Amino acid sequence: MNSVPDTLEEFISQEYQHGFETLIDADEIPRGLSEDTVRLISARKNEPDFLLQWRLDAFRRWLKMTPPTWSNVHYPPIDYQDIIYYSAPRSQKDGHKSLEEVDPELLKTYEKLGIPLHERAILAGVAVDAVFDSVSVATTFKDKLAEVGIIFCSFSEAVQHHPDLVRQYLGTVVPVQDNFYAALNSAVFSDGSFVYIPPGVRCPMELSTYFRINAKNTGQFERTLIIADQGASVSYLEGCTAPMRDENQLHAAVVELVALDDAKIKYSTVQNWYPGDKEGRGGIYNFVTKRGDCRGARSHISWTQVETGSAITWKYPSVVLRGEESVGEFYSVALTNHRQQADTGTKMIHIGKNTRSTIVSKGISAGYGQQAYRGLVRVARSAIGARNHTQCDSLLLGDRCQAHTYPYIEVKNNSATVEHEASTSRIGEDQLFFCRQRGIDTEDAVSMIVNGFCKEVFKELPMEFAVEAQKLLGVSLEGSVG
Amino acid sequence: MLSIDNLQASVADKPILRGISLEIKAGEVHAIMGPNGSGKSTLSNVLAGRENVRVTGGKVTYRGKDLLAMEVEERAREGVFLAFQYPVEIPGVGNVYLLKAALNAQRKHRGLPELDAMDFLALVKDKMKLMEMNESMLYRAVNEGFSGGEKKRNEILQMAVLEPHLSILDETDSGLDIDALKIVANGVNSLRSPERSMILVTHYQRLLDYIQPDFVHVLAGGRIVRSGGPELAHELEREGYAWIGDAQSQTVAAQ
Numbered sequence A: 001m002n003s004v005p006d007t008l009e010e011f012i013s014q015e016y017q018h019g020f021e022t023l024i025d026a027d028e029i030p031r032g033l034s035e036d037t038v039r040l041i042s043a044r045k046n047e048p049d050f051l052l053q054w055r056l057d058a059f060r061r062w063l064k065m066t067p068p069t070w071s072n073v074h075y076p077p078i079d080y081q082d083i084i085y086y087s088a089p090r091s092q093k094d095g096h097k098s099l100e101e102v103d104p105e106l107l108k109t110y111e112k113l114g115i116p117l118h119e120r121a122i123l124a125g126v127a128v129d130a131v132f133d134s135v136s137v138a139t140t141f142k143d144k145l146a147e148v149g150i151i152f153c154s155f156s157e158a159v160q161h162h163p164d165l166v167r168q169y170l171g172t173v174v175p176v177q178d179n180f181y182a183a184l185n186s187a188v189f190s191d192g193s194f195v196y197i198p199p200g201v202r203c204p205m206e207l208s209t210y211f212r213i214n215a216k217n218t219g220q221f222e223r224t225l226i227i228a229d230q231g232a233s234v235s236y237l238e239g240c241t242a243p244m245r246d247e248n249q250l251h252a253a254v255v256e257l258v259a260l261d262d263a264k265i266k267y268s269t270v271q272n273w274y275p276g277d278k279e280g281r282g283g284i285y286n287f288v289t290k291r292g293d294c295r296g297a298r299s300h301i302s303w304t305q306v307e308t309g310s311a312i313t314w315k316y317p318s319v320v321l322r323g324e325e326s327v328g329e330f331y332s333v334a335l336t337n338h339r340q341q342a343d344t345g346t347k348m349i350h351i352g353k354n355t356r357s358t359i360v361s362k363g364i365s366a367g368y369g370q371q372a373y374r375g376l377v378r379v380a381r382s383a384i385g386a387r388n389h390t391q392c393d394s395l396l397l398g399d400r401c402q403a404h405t406y407p408y409i410e411v412k413n414n415s416a417t418v419e420h421e422a423s424t425s426r427i428g429e430d431q432l433f434f435c436r437q438r439g440i441d442t443e444d445a446v447s448m449i450v451n452g453f454c455k456e457v458f459k460e461l462p463m464e465f466a467v468e469a470q471k472l473l474g475v476s477l478e479g480s481v482g
Numbered sequence B: 001m002l003s004i005d006n007l008q009a010s011v012a013d014k015p016i017l018r019g020i021s022l023e024i025k026a027g028e029v030h031a032i033m034g035p036n037g038s039g040k041s042t043l044s045n046v047l048a049g050r051e052n053v054r055v056t057g058g059k060v061t062y063r064g065k066d067l068l069a070m071e072v073e074e075r076a077r078e079g080v081f082l083a084f085q086y087p088v089e090i091p092g093v094g095n096v097y098l099l100k101a102a103l104n105a106q107r108k109h110r111g112l113p114e115l116d117a118m119d120f121l122a123l124v125k126d127k128m129k130l131m132e133m134n135e136s137m138l139y140r141a142v143n144e145g146f147s148g149g150e151k152k153r154n155e156i157l158q159m160a161v162l163e164p165h166l167s168i169l170d171e172t173d174s175g176l177d178i179d180a181l182k183i184v185a186n187g188v189n190s191l192r193s194p195e196r197s198m199i200l201v202t203h204y205q206r207l208l209d210y211i212q213p214d215f216v217h218v219l220a221g222g223r224i225v226r227s228g229g230p231e232l233a234h235e236l237e238r239e240g241y242a243w244i245g246d247a248q249s250q251t252v253a254a255q
């Protein structure tokens, strides 16, 4: 009857940009999962015994666990024996030393993705760790960072060179038995990034990891651990893409953040895994556990995420507010289009006195997209004077998509203040007609409206990422005036 | 400027406009009055290109072109402006940003260079003075939290910035206090020129005291049942629309 959904349709049916595949000789282990697989991965990485034992413990616990069923996402059971748990470009087998030694095919891949790894070509002020399938292929600016005592390297390297730090912190934020996918990750994780910022050091540049799934039938199980020691601060970015394939691929990552006294960690994600085609064939299952521990007084952890990819997203970046006066933040934009499903949100666990948390969640659904915001705010008896503010807005494009909000609030302390606001709106035919009547075409109008909706979150992103995020949403840059 | 010839249109399969003919020359101001539900907004919408109004007959020529064949944004860029009866809110989108995007889209269409931020701000601030609007409104989200009267004033600000050839003001006077009415009228009058035409949809003589129309038409039941000069509005103010019943049965009988 009115043609708005059609024009919106055109807007929202743009093709995935990063769907190409890199043809590269890979060292893969056979499909399937058993104790032997775990041992094989650990051996490939030449790991110390404590880590092997830790993995085996996780694996044994995982065997007794079942996948969570409480979320609002639907998919056929995953055959965990049909997945390849380790795949590394053969040229990278012995780990990488300098960029000169990185396989040119890989460098080309990252260039195509807009992530040139050559340091001179890199946007000033961003150091990159590039993870390709199961291994880190390059880490830039490592030496410069080392001058101020910062450790920024692949997880595997950290295991070799800083085993004590790894041992001290690994699994202390997300215990191996935390949930089904975290246990699986703990057993088979292959690589990821490791960051340690020593006391009093402000990291002089943005750190980032770029995850790329390339190989077929593989899962990606990366593990990231970031520690900001007393008074340290760091801003960390994470980006993800994958080729287009008809099969679903599993990505089950774990990210642990530890902030000691007066430390600050800002973690930003632009997640653009392949979302599957219009009919919902293929795409990444993104089942991720991300948690930050504000262990020290006045520490500060902030998650900002822009989630546009994946067939299914299941992810709740959380903060445990242990230290007095610590601060947790969660800013999220999640977009689901076509047949994508997302069940995402956060948990803020207030334990320390006068802890504060802020949650801003913006969900955008288009096509047949299904989206749920699920947020838990828990205030323990000990958290005197705790405060939370939650704002949760949904925007619907068209009339076949859905958005749901599930706020869980548990307050055991009556000195706490917990506020929750929620709204759902539809990009109205009215708004669109208004913009077009002023001469702005549909595409720009939708961008403008969506961008306006996400503004509070985008302003939390580092500049380069904000631009990328806006592009991702098909959004032209707003705010050049005023 | 605009020539409407036996225009018929339906909304949700319900015929609303039942054959409207209207000739508007450059420089003229036409007032359209008529009872609630008679089709005034529908006429405004169909001229602007709203998709939920389906044209079932007739034609409209605008500056020599087939208006009905043009896309919504194309009409806007060709100089058709609609001030909405109920302006929408767009959260998070700055007023100034929308205005700049609109103006530059239109300039581009006309082969003019886009205005940069400085020139644009100078222009807008100038027009805001005319509309006696506080500059802080520029940086607020489009119409969000604006009062009814502020929204209407904001519509006229947009019109003043975009300088359209044909402006259609749908009940811009409704909800304005006396002072605001004068300000809005002043803004509209400042755009009056031999090259520009206007359609004022209104229920009240009040607006026409400030903006003198050249013609007044009465729309009822989807037809123009009477046309006249400014004096017709005075007559309507005195006598209301009770006479329309007869007039309508007469036109029906005459057909």
Ligand SMILES: Nc1ncnc2c1ncn2[C@@H]1O[C@H](COP(=O)(O)OP(=O)(O)OP(=O)(O)O)[C@@H](O)[C@H]1O
Pocket: B011, B012, B014, B016, B034, B035, B036, B037, B038, B039, B040, B041, B042, B043, B052, B085
């Ligand atoms: N979407 C719709 N579905 C059904 N009927 C509609 C729709 N939109 C408008 N109409 C009907 O069309 C008729 C004309 O409406 P319109 O808004 O054009 O009247 P109007 O003359 O502008 O009235 P007012 O003076 O109250 O603003 C009304 O009877 C209205 O109910």
Ligand SMILES: [Mg+2]
Pocket: B040, B041, B042, B085, B170, B171
């Ligand atoms: Mg009306």
